[in-house]
Amino acid sequence: MSDPQKPTLLVVDGHSLAFRAFYALPVDSFQTRDGQHTNAIHGFLSMLLLLLQNEKPTHLAVAFDKSRQSFRTREYEEYKGNRGETPVEFKGQVPILQEALQAMGITVLEKDDFEADDILATLATRGEAAGYRVLVVSGDRDTIQLVNDDITLLYPNTQGVSQLKRYDPAAVVERYGVRPEQYPEIAALVGETSDNLPGITKVGEKTAVKWLGLYGSLEGILEHIDEIKGVVGDNLRRERENAVRNRKLNRLVRDVELPVELDELEAKPIDLDAVTPIFTRLEFRTLLERVTKLVNGNGNGGAAGKPAASVAAVPAEDAPKAPTSARIAGTDLAIWLDAAVVAEPAGLGLQFELLDGKVVGAGVATKSESVELALVPGAPEFEAFEAWLASDAPKVLTDAKPQLKAAARSGLTVANVVVDPLVAGWLIRPNLQEKSLVDLVDRYLGETVPQGDPSQLVALEDESASTADLAWYSLRLAPVVLAAMSEGTRRVLAEIEMPLVPVLAAMELRGVAVDHDRLAGLSSELGGRAADLAESAFVEIGREVNLGSPKQLQEVLFDQLGMPKTRSTKTGYSTDANALADLQESNPHPFLGLLLEHRDATKLRQIVDSLDKAIGSDGRIHTTYGQVGAATGRMSSNDPNLQNIPIRTEDGRRIREAFRHGAEYTELLTADYSQIEMRIMAHLSEDPGLIEAFNAGEDLHRFVGARVFGVDEADVSPLMRTKVKAMSYGLAYGLSAFGLSKQLRIDRAEATQLMKDYFERFGAVRVYLRSVVEQAKIDGYTETIFGRRRPFPDLNSPNRVLRENAERAALNSPIQGSAADLIKLAMTSTERAIAEAGLRSRMLMQVHDELVFEVAEGEADELEAIVRDKMSHAVDLLVPLDVQVGRGASWDDAAH
């Protein structure tokens, strides 16, 4: 594998990328006032900016073909002779593109008689020799021959620069079945249509690879040309000169004389004064913004977001150097580990090296020493390492969850990770989090991990951060982040977040069984329904439009049907479900209902299809939980998101029927907290009415309704119940009378009155909510019951919109956050209790206030008892915690 810590040289085939851009973007939409086409320029620069951000090259050049003529056309007149005339709209853009690149300080190279790929080959070869890691961006397959351990080809796939296919030697072998340096021989035999180079008739990739396997090289094949049987053998004997010629032509020249030295290609900060005029001339407004952002913002924090001085420790100049890591074998490692554990009672730094989700290596560090080991099961050092991992010896591991998963997949047990600096960093700054070890080191140690930092466009010597070095950085981060935390935050880290990490890792590995056949059936049913609805809708308006396009819908609704304008959005007028419902009320039209139904059907189908795609080879869906995602302390779920599976409609629930227990299990069990946020509000506000409501254990909304409307509980009508329910839930979000009136479709006066009556009876709630905001204005942050903090810098902003948004978020945060803390505690204790009871049943999913378990044969009752116990006693509040449990064959059946 290539070493990621070397300086990076990025070389780009300008024509190939510009050409892609030209055909990807509509020519007509991109021209300046005076008629200059700009689509290729715009697309190219847009892609290049993304490349710069993603790859963070330290050195950079873009090469172009100078003309169509080159030594290859002199050699073989027909070379590339089949290419049509270059469109004039494209031609004119190239010089301007080059001008723009030069303004950006990027070296542009072209050379008489050579093609761009020869320049790339030359730079790549020179870069490799000079110790660079080289990235070649080209759409020409000939550049495959350049690939080696230090040179990676980024080859445009069907879709975009963001999804460039990375060809390292292993990827080339996987795709083409030969090593990179052999690829041109394959191409020579097969021929290259796009270059007008015919190969051997009837010889394709498979035959060529087979021959190469037999005879080792093209030369070898030709030596044994008489041994090759069949028609293809005859073809080869007849057309061998084609192959010889092709091989000659597709060999890239690696020693083109160039007017620059490598170090002149160093990426310089972009000079806005040079870029602005040309971008302005091209009328590139948003691109200029992007460049400006790249220059100023540059990734994470930068100067603007530096921490208080107490946090940033060592200035970069006197940054300690990572200790030289040793490879210690056999019993020596056991001795080293024993000594290290004593030397660092707070824990050793750890870092795994992963490949394809498995552990292939690891680094372990103390403050002054580190070791690095390749993990080969059965090797002598493996045992000592494995024993230490599984022991209670404390470890510090940054971004632990994926590494714990890989460890588990590799059969390793990792116990007692006491600090994950990534999680710690999120607790300190839950909004703008540091996303990686590199970010954390920058912020909390004030040092730069060799490589990685996007704003550092400085070439580095071959000082590379090894796995052991990363372990060492983790170790040194731990005390610094701990010192930067309040005591309460430290407790949240130690008692809530760190114990949760292995629990989440286990849940993700388990996944949840999903029935493909049910999803497939549902998908086609919904698809059919959507098609029918669309057809009916088109009949209503007398034409076909894209019902998924808000823009086209606006035309239909406001122009064609002449309906009144709805809420305005940035780009026009809203066509969301709410707006359509309003229209239906004021201007009833069958189209509206059909449209809404169509939206439902397509949305559900889309969810069904994406779930179906996510089913793995084990028949299960493995989501990834984002432990450091939400600012409130909640988790998120992605790839796919299992926390937004429909439930409100009948069709939606049918999706949940596809979530089932696995074959080794008998059913699913779901357990959820009822009205958790209201209970937390009761606890925090100490409102006697609310506390009484929960202690009485009755229907909360009936209880509240009776008091708000001044009637007996028996006389609370469904409408009254709906109203107080909306009010209660809305409270925790900072709902206004206006919002309440809109949601309930009642007038403002009635909503205001409802709120007044509500607070008359439950006044402590209002007092509490106000006090949260006021205290937050003083402190600058809110805190959950457990001490989790969330800062609110906008609370004193002069900008009213910002300020009021911050106020609502602040008042919600302790409520949502405390609920998150609570269920996290419950998850950890439930997981532990299940293990201690020796059950095979297991926890699979978390949906904010709900946990889903897979029940093993004969364990249902015991599991339910454990879950009820642990969830309802996760913490002692002024009100009881009610846990609803259900069981069934599917997630839907298990709902109660």
Add this chain to the structure above:
DNA sequence: AAAAGAACGTA
């Protein structure tokens, strides 16, 4: 081709 916006699913 990439980014931004609209819409919508959950708690």
Add this chain to the structure above:
DNA sequence: CGTACGTTCTTTTC
């Protein structure tokens, strides 16, 4: 003029 998320589809970019 209701908090917190993630995903997908369409439009814009000039």
